[in-house]
Amino acid sequence: MLQPWQDTTLPAPVRAADLLARMTTEEKTAQLSSVWLGADVDTDQAAVAPGQHAFVAHSAALEALLPHGLGHLTRPFGTVPVEPADGASRLAELQRRIKDGNRFALPAIAHEECLTGFAAWQATVFPTPLAWGATFDPALVTEMAQAIGASMRAVGIHQGLAPVLDVVRDPRWGRTEESIGEDPYLVGTIGTAYVRGLEAAGIVATLKHFAGYAASRGARNHAPAPIGPRELADVILPPFEMALREGGARSVMASYNDIDGLPGHAHPGLLTQLLREQWGFTGTVVSDYFGIAFLESAHKIAASAEEAARIALAAGVDVELPAAHCFTAGQLPDDLLDRAALRLLTQKCELGLLDPGGEPDREPAAGEGPIDLNPRTMRDLARAVAQESVVLLANDSGVLPLSDGLRIAVVGELADDQAAMLGCYTFPRHVGVNHPELPTGVDVPTFAEALRAELPGAEFVADPATADVCLAVVGDRSGLFGRGSSGEGCDATDLELPYGQGEFLDKVFARGVPTVLVVLSGRPYALGRWADRAAAVVQAFFPGQEGGPAVAGVLSGRVEPSGRLPIGVPRIPGGQPAPYLAPPLGRHGDPSNVDPSALYPFGHGLSYTTxxxxxxxxxxxxxxxxxxxxxxxxxxxxxxxxxxxxxxxxxxxxxxxxxxxxxxxxxxxxxxxxxxxxxxxxxxxxxxxxxxxxxxxxxxxxxxxxxxxxxxxxxxxxxxxxxxxxxxxxxxxxxxxxxxxxxxx
Missing domain, CATH: 2.60.40.10 (Immunoglobulins)
Known part of the structure; x- marks a missing residue:
């Protein structure tokens, strides 16, 4: 006989409440916990910051939790390279173990990163979110997100840790590439479009980072956010509100930063009073990775892991990611434990994980053939987003579009580097860099390769002095925690081009050859030194695996440029935020000799027609x-x-x-x-x-x-x-x- 919690005709909250009443304290606590398998603390396999390895769970943590159940499985595809079919089989087998291990036969929610597509080996790599913003095309972003979500559900994933809805306040922040832009309306509409697509595919979308993460002092990662209540209300929060109201996002991730001394993981005003009581949110709040432990180790507002757990749980955090550390450190208050466990069980019910037998195994049937996470349809979508995101900033000389019979010199160390196309949260740059013995997993043409294919009749020369036109390619390599010039933990002290590329450009322009400046980056850089000398300027924000052909297509004229800047390009590198959204005193005027005006403002972009x-x-x-x-x-x-x-x-x-x-x-x-x-x-x-x-x-x-x-x-x-x-x-x-x-x- 079915119990009420197994009755699919009853509402999810009713079923979840019935199941909760049957659970022990240990079983409830297990539902708030997660396990990260494959993240080896003895090597650099896990995509975590230095000093965070001590918190990563091993298989021993899974074995300890199995008799009680498990809330989340962390990144079964996105931790180490795994063949898609093998990954699906391993995940299905792991879910069988989890179901067999607990008395209610409950599987775990499997979550993955999906900021630039499904962050798995051999999966399509889409442009970074800043490029989504440059498209000004919510419909295309929804289509992209739905395709990403469908590929994740096909292999057994339930939740995606995206989109990032942080409004950039200072582009020196390393995670600028992960954001959609500097305007709350653009971030809100594009972010909501992504949420709609992901949720339509059956994937729980996770809004992050709630809230104020991108408003940190000095644009430093994890730094305090010196913002007042008006900036919070009118700039930072609206994208989250829109994505919940209109997009139907079912999860929110708390933020690492503090606001006026109160960390995001310990902020009941945000996580409970605003999010739930005012906005009516009924989904789950998950911690950012190690965010609860940071209340003790970084913010210093807790004396122990157990105290950190109590603070976070009271504030409104429901699930600890990526691994069980604080929530399993000691006894949690019964009322708070029940509140969080009910939310998590309700979400599992909505996903079908409380149904009799749980979720069906998602292994490929015999004779189905290999799982393809990079099919033609996905590649076409990736190219469409990339093409719409390329921004033509300047073309005063009319040198663009390029004709096919020119003598062309392509210079710059990033011209023939795949890294110029890929953001920090792409699998190749997030995890693949730790596995140099393996191929990238998908075809990523470099800019130089794509341009040669685009213009087969052109003559490519090594000496710019003999060329009709020179293409100078500059920008970023993404990475984690200082291992790149853009990405998480790769903050900048100013907006000067990295790797000495400014001096390189000075030498290029000194030759006097008509030069097109091509910027492939994760943030805008100050281009004022060269704007007047450039024959044209083109900007692309880590445009993904199809980015090379997209940029080359714009340069040739095969693709009409239609991207618009989601964030202003500064004139000077001194770290001044672009003046968009500034009040009158924040703009150029007599009180200061510094002119913070953008060289190319928010929303700017040119076309080849009029x-x-x-x-x-x-x-x-x-x-x-x-x-x-x-x-x-x-x-x-x-x-x-x-x-x-x-x-x-x-x-x-x-x-x-x-x-x-x-x-x-x-x-x-x-x-x-x-x-x-x-x-x-x-x-x-x-x-x-x-x-x-x-x-x-x-x-x-x-x-x-x-x-x-x-x-x-x-x-x-x-x-x-x-x-x-x-x-x-x-x-x-x-x-x-x-x-x-x-x-x-």
């Missing part, structure tokens, strides 16, 4: 504080080749009760047009988007004048539309409208 934007029509320039209005604009391709314009809508508030950004993005749309073709862009603007947090902590829509700026970037405004908000000031909360919908007809 566009005209006709005067927009506004339905109602006067609207109530609880109302909205509609706009329409005609965009025409006036050139002789197809192209895609990206229409961007910015809000300017002339007078506020607190200092406000000069402009902030509130809507955008990609507009693909053939030569001579036109299209109408329709925008629906809700007054809720004018809301901001005042000095008293309330988010208000206030009456008064506003200005909508219809623009090609945050600085290149085509048209302004004055608006007037009427009626009383109105407080808005979690129910507010967060989008300006733009449709192309």
């Amino acid at each position: 566009f005209t934007w006709e005067t927009p029509q506004c339905e109602a320039p006067e609207l109530a504080t609880d109302g909205g209005t509609a706009l329409r604009l005609t965009v025409r391709n006036t050139g002789d080749r197809p192209g895609t314009e990206v229409v961007q809508l910015y809000l300017h508030d002339p007078v506020g009760t607190v200092a406000r950004p000069e402009v902030r993005l509130v809507g955008y749309a990609r507009v693909p047009l053939d030569a001579g073709q036109s299209a109408e862009v329709h925008a629906t603007f809700p007054a809720d988007l004018a809301a901001y947090t005042g000095a008293d902590g309330r988010r208000l829509v206030e009456p008064g004048a506003l200005e909508l700026r219809i623009a090609a970037s945050s600085e290149h405004v085509h048209h302004t539309v004055p608006l007037t908000l009427t009626g009383p000031a109105r407080e808005v909360g979690h129910e507010r409208r967060m989008r300006c919908e733009l449709r192309v007809k």
